[in-house]
Amino acid sequence: MNSIVIGSGFGGIAAAIRLKAKKHNVILIEKHHDLGGRARVFKKNGFTFDAGPTVITAPYLIDELFQLFNKESKNYIQLTPLKTWYQFIFEDKTKFNYSGDEQEMKNQIEKINKDDFKGYQKLVSFTKKIFDKGFLELADTPFDKPFVMLRQLPALLKLKSYKSVYSLVSQYIKNEKLRRILSMHPLLVGGNPFSTTSIYGLILYLEKKWGIHYSMGGTGNIIKGLEKLMTEIGIKIIKGHEVTKIITNNQRIKGIKLDNNEEIMADNVVCNADPPAVYDKLLDETNYNKIFKWKRKRMEYSMGLFVYYFGTKKIYGNIEHHTIKFGDKYKEHLDDIFEKKKLNDDISYYLHRPSATDSSMAPEGHDCFYVLVPVPNNQSKINWSIQGDKIKNLVIDKMEESLLPNLRENIVEDFYLTPDYFEKDLNTKYGSGFSIQPKFTQSAYFRFHNKSEVFSGLYFVGAGTHPGAGLPGVLSSAKVLDKIL
Numbered sequence: 001m002n003s004i005v006i007g008s009g010f011g012g013i014a015a016a017i018r019l020k021a022k023k024h025n026v027i028l029i030e031k032h033h034d035l036g037g038r039a040r041v042f043k044k045n046g047f048t049f050d051a052g053p054t055v056i057t058a059p060y061l062i063d064e065l066f067q068l069f070n071k072e073s074k075n076y077i078q079l080t081p082l083k084t085w086y087q088f089i090f091e092d093k094t095k096f097n098y099s100g101d102e103q104e105m106k107n108q109i110e111k112i113n114k115d116d117f118k119g120y121q122k123l124v125s126f127t128k129k130i131f132d133k134g135f136l137e138l139a140d141t142p143f144d145k146p147f148v149m150l151r152q153l154p155a156l157l158k159l160k161s162y163k164s165v166y167s168l169v170s171q172y173i174k175n176e177k178l179r180r181i182l183s184m185h186p187l188l189v190g191g192n193p194f195s196t197t198s199i200y201g202l203i204l205y206l207e208k209k210w211g212i213h214y215s216m217g218g219t220g221n222i223i224k225g226l227e228k229l230m231t232e233i234g235i236k237i238i239k240g241h242e243v244t245k246i247i248t249n250n251q252r253i254k255g256i257k258l259d260n261n262e263e264i265m266a267d268n269v270v271c272n273a274d275p276p277a278v279y280d281k282l283l284d285e286t287n288y289n290k291i292f293k294w295k296r297k298r299m300e301y302s303m304g305l306f307v308y309y310f311g312t313k314k315i316y317g318n319i320e321h322h323t324i325k326f327g328d329k330y331k332e333h334l335d336d337i338f339e340k341k342k343l344n345d346d347i348s349y350y351l352h353r354p355s356a357t358d359s360s361m362a363p364e365g366h367d368c369f370y371v372l373v374p375v376p377n378n379q380s381k382i383n384w385s386i387q388g389d390k391i392k393n394l395v396i397d398k399m400e401e402s403l404l405p406n407l408r409e410n411i412v413e414d415f416y417l418t419p420d421y422f423e424k425d426l427n428t429k430y431g432s433g434f435s436i437q438p439k440f441t442q443s444a445y446f447r448f449h450n451k452s453e454v455f456s457g458l459y460f461v462g463a464g465t466h467p468g469a470g471l472p473g474v475l476s477s478a479k480v481l482d483k484i485l
């Protein structure tokens with residue numbers, strides 16, 4: 001069996017390894033000269049900037065890939081658990097250290113609102129139920145047939161999946177600050193907490209179950225370890241070539257065409273590239289029936305991301321590894337981004353400081369960061385070559401005020417990425433950060449199917465297919481493929 005995987009994000013790499021374990025001849029093709037997709041690494045003057053994922057959860061999903069070949073992940077990668085998972089900071093300077101230590105969580109919650117700890121415990125118990133169903137049972141279940149979805153509907157309704165994560169959390173928690181903290185998880189996978197199905201409340205429990213980890217040397221070292229594994233087990237990797245067409249005959253996949261006109265024939269083509277972009281650009285639309293055309297048209301896309309990477313000549317030792325700073329107009333900011341597709345100055349942001357855990361990420365005496373600001377995706381038609389510098393300056397001002405004094409004069413290295421990078425470099429429709437949104441009407445059967453609903457021999461793994469974005473999601477999508485093939 002000859003299989004081609006297009007794209008080397010975590011989902012694509014996991015799919016290639018799983019197919020190799022099934023004795024397929026596997027070719028992995030990546031447009032860029034380096035692997036990882038959103039998890040690529042940018043190295044600049046002694047600073048190591050992980051481009052994307054930094055919060056590593058459910059590490060067993062990575063271990064499994066090594067175990068398929070009787071290898072131990074610890075010989076390739078080194079993960080370390082973090083004590084404080086996130087520090088949340090509000091405009092009025094209230095801080096909350098979020099962790100897996102229940103006594104510490106009690107102290108932190110009671111500092112903000114004494115009455116909410118009981119509700120928190122009830123919320124955790126409820127998210128365990130969602131986790132048992134939504135993650136343990138369904139994350140690696142193929143949803144390519146309608147009856148699979150129909151069978152699950154009663155259980156999903158019982159778990160209140162018609163509610164949003166924010167409204168689920170509000171049922172248990174009274175204080176607005178705590179509501180924001182405990183409902184922020186959809187933002188990690190591209191959804192608005194005020195509209196994302198409460199199934200994603202499972203992330204709260206998933207973090208508790210396996211903790212939050214950091215990969216020493218950066219997330220890029222996981223990609224490096226997986227690349228080493230792929231080479232050892234005989235996966236052919238083609239870097240620096242883009243697939244420009246998927247060759248078909250009568251709705252059956254035949255192979256692919258590269259940007260140098262080379263054609264490679266295969267029995268299966270697995271796309272880790274963004275499904276809506278693949279159906280738009282690499283395949284022939286005349287094969288799509290009315291229902292599929294309607295499905296593509298009605299899809300709603302996740303937000304865009306503005307990511308500013310910077311190194312400083314000063315060490316900001318009081319900044320935690322992961323900080324989330326809420327602006328005052330949080331809900332309004334999210335509404336502007338997701339619904340109105342416009343920028344808002346009262347930003348909320350996530351600040352990553354890997355050098356808090358790993359001094360190898362910056363030259364001696366220096367500090368390494370990235371700050372991520374959710375912004376509208378490219379449906380907004382924002383001209384990022386004009387707005388980019390404005391947002392950069394806005395976020396530096398905001399960080400100087402509340403977290404990093406005298407930041408501007410201490411920056412020695414910097415660059416940023418906008419939704420244009422996600423659209424043009426990573427081939428993602430509308431430059432969204434996480435492909436299509438994680439809404440109920442776009443989950444499981446309603447997402448782009450792992451086994452194409454249009455062509456035989458065509459499969460999808462990664463953020464835009466079931467179960468969705470985030471490392472646990474895309475690694476699970478490769479397990480779905482494993483079951484289908």
Ligand SMILES: Cc1cc2nc3c(=O)[nH]c(=O)nc-3n(C[C@H](O)[C@H](O)[C@H](O)COP(=O)(O)OP(=O)(O)OC[C@H]3O[C@@H](n4cnc5c(N)ncnc54)[C@H](O)[C@@H]3O)c2cc1C
Nearest residue numbers: 007009011031037038052053054055243273462463470471
């Ligand atoms: C800034 C940021 C921070 C994040 N933080 C976290 C986090 O802390 N924890 C977490 O779990 N998740 C996080 N995520 C989400 C997570 O990174 C993604 O959901 C996941 O990495 C996406 O993986 P994927 O398998 O979908 O592939 P992608 O990473 O999207 O990779 C797809 C690959 O396909 C290639 N490709 C596309 N088209 C073609 C073509 N025609 N020919 C050849 N190659 C092609 C692209 O170049 C790319 O390399 C973050 C995402 C971002 C952007």
